[in-house]
Amino acid sequence: MGIGNIFKAFQPKDKVFFVLFEEVASNLVKMSKEFHEGLIDFDLNDDTLLKKMSDYEHKMDDLTHEIFVQLGENFITPFDREDINYLASGLDDIADYIFSSAKYIFLYKTPEVKEFSEFSLLIHKSCVELQNAIHNLNGFKNPAEVKESCIKINSFENIADDVLSQALVKLFESNDPINIIKVKDVLEYLEIVTDKAEDVANTIENIVIKYA
Amino acid sequence: MGIGNIFKAFQPKDKVFFVLFEEVASNLVKMSKEFHEGLIDFDLNDDTLLKKMSDYEHKMDDLTHEIFVQLGENFITPFDREDINYLASGLDDIADYIFSSAKYIFLYKTPEVKEFSEFSLLIHKSCVELQNAIHNLNGFKNPAEVKESCIKINSFENIADDVLSQALVKLFESNDPINIIKVKDVLEYLEIVTDKAEDVANTIENIVIKYA
Amino acid sequence: MGIGNIFKAFQPKDKVFFVLFEEVASNLVKMSKEFHEGLIDFDLNDDTLLKKMSDYEHKMDDLTHEIFVQLGENFITPFDREDINYLASGLDDIADYIFSSAKYIFLYKTPEVKEFSEFSLLIHKSCVELQNAIHNLNGFKNPAEVKESCIKINSFENIADDVLSQALVKLFESNDPINIIKVKDVLEYLEIVTDKAEDVANTIENIVIKYA
Structure with missing residues (x-):
């Protein structure tokens, strides 16, 4: 087997991570779509x-676990093991906090707040x-496109910050402390989701800086 | 000195980490036992x-610091330096949040809540x-046993999630906002302890995946 | 070109990080001074x-981004890439939480609380x-001085813990739940700043342990 063939033999193992990350991303898109529509x-x-969000969250746990299993088994990774670790954990956090937001809306029986x-x-x-971003990270085929998506995610997080600020100011006007405690909790969980998305965008940007 | 002897010479340095981690784990078992009985x-x-918890927490700080000193001095580590770092910090976090839970119970003079x-x-x-898990991680002598302990810790965290949910629903029925703020804080600190234990279990599982 | 010259050629690239970290530190000193005076x-x-704090926070974002860009481009770093990552992110967190503290004081229109x-x-x-500490970390010229600064930062965090405890006890005596929610939020943001400073001090101590 020549050198070229050796490298080809390694390629599929390396690809495993992109296949898994694309599945994770697709799962998050579906989860967030149903969350928003709900x-x-x-x-x-x-x-x-709530049950749907719980199912998606379990699916994400399984996929994340599979990425860590592959990380343990694969000597060859498409980028730093540490970055794969950050990326997988960060994407899982997004699902966890979407689920927590949904859980507390139902647990507290919060009123419908338009900012949700x-x-x-x-x-x-x-x-x-x-x-x-993850699709275009595969093979580092389009770093400019990856970067543009990351910039958009950062801007969504900035908007979410403002949504939270304005929602809190309005909420405190209600003068109902127990309602404030409940709705504030849910708003903060929702805002954390956008923080976690920004963390993942930063991880992706750092990967692009290193390899693209 | 033959190659074999060289490896033997390195062994004691490597063992230092397991000795320290076993002491950390033993300290956490004692701390959590006294916390529960209290x-x-x-x-x-x-x-x-509260004073006992503070003493244990300081003991943990000293042990954690010693692990970092050894990490700086030892060229040879039993597994990735990064994983030793995560493991030590994660175990220290458990002690920190047990102490915080105790501190806020006394600071707020919260009523006795059965969920505590x-x-x-x-x-x-x-x-x-x-x-x-840490005992069986030593020398990777029993990966199946390590894994089983990690699974149990994950299940305890799931139960703790439910305990928190039910405690919060009941707490809000009290309709006493100041009491809600105080008890909710303590319940959340307690739940973070189980999160931190799960984080450590995940770190340990990742180590087992890599080396066992 | 001899070996010595090769090393000299690399030096300027390596120095880039210290120049940037010194600028970050200088920015934090100015930001915190104006915050305190305000x-x-x-x-x-x-x-x-609030506007000043927002400007400083944006400046810090730019500097942090520049450090990550350099980290991607520079093969040679003065210490572990992972440690540069932690250090940069940790310093940025300090600015983020100073800004958040300022933001919530104005957003909630909290009364002037002496603990602020x-x-x-x-x-x-x-x-x-x-x-x-960062200045003396440069070239590892004075590890004892670095360590002394880190110990001081740890002691400031301990004092901040007590300030928070005492402020909360006093705050709950007001018996005004909405005021409690608002002021407690700000006090907790302020306390997180000192936690983040302690995290950075720990990162710096670990770097010194490894290299000095």
């Missing part, structure tokens, strides 16, 4: 949304950009 | 429990499994 | 302080010590 008009007596769906739209848009 | 029947006017001791029991059980 | 006597109707400026003084002192 929040536009939700019924606290029907916990279908403003957040979920920003979250869904961020997941779509993450999917695009 | 919470079963506690008296807010007697801060013995449900959490402390889960925390103690998690620490016992961490001790078992 | 909090000693602040007027909620004049958001000059106690915190900001501890924060400023920590930033001055960080600047000293």
